Amino acid sequence: MGNWVVIAEYYSDVYRTEFVRRGLETKLQALEALRAALFTYVPSKNLVEKRRRVYRFADQETYLVVIKGKLTQWECTLRIAELVSDSADPAVAERERMDGGAAEVAEGPQDRIPPGY
Structure with missing residues (x-):
């Protein structure tokens, strides 16, 4: 099983995160799946698309x-x-530690998520 995912984050009555592609x-591969989703991903709700604009962030x-849409913008x-x-x-x-990790460990106190949370 792969460790990379493509996610969509949006606000629809509440803030939501949805997995578009997993594994x-x-x-x-994740970047390729992300770029493919840019022009095909639609929200869970019914939306009649009239126009789509895609903006890329500097990262x-x-x-x-x-x-x-016909009546709204999403x-x-x-x-x-x-x-x-x-x-x-x-x-x-453990695999992440063995690979050297993608993120650097920050100095000073850090938040810890309790096991099973």
Whole structure:
């Protein structure tokens, strides 16, 4: 199972995060899936699309998709993410440590998520 995913984040009565694609093996595969989703992803709700604008953020891994519908306008952020820890599978975190990790460890106190949360 791959550790990379493509997610959509948007506000629809409440803030939501939706997995668009899961189980991608590499960052390159995730970026390809992200770029494919830019022009095909539609929200869960019914929306008659009249126009779609796609904006790329400077990090090259995050996009803002703005869909103008018949009556409303809808915005979402599409991005990739890597699974680095899973309380149900400690091997995920161990693999991340062995690979050197994508993120650097910050100095000073850090938040800790309790096991099973």
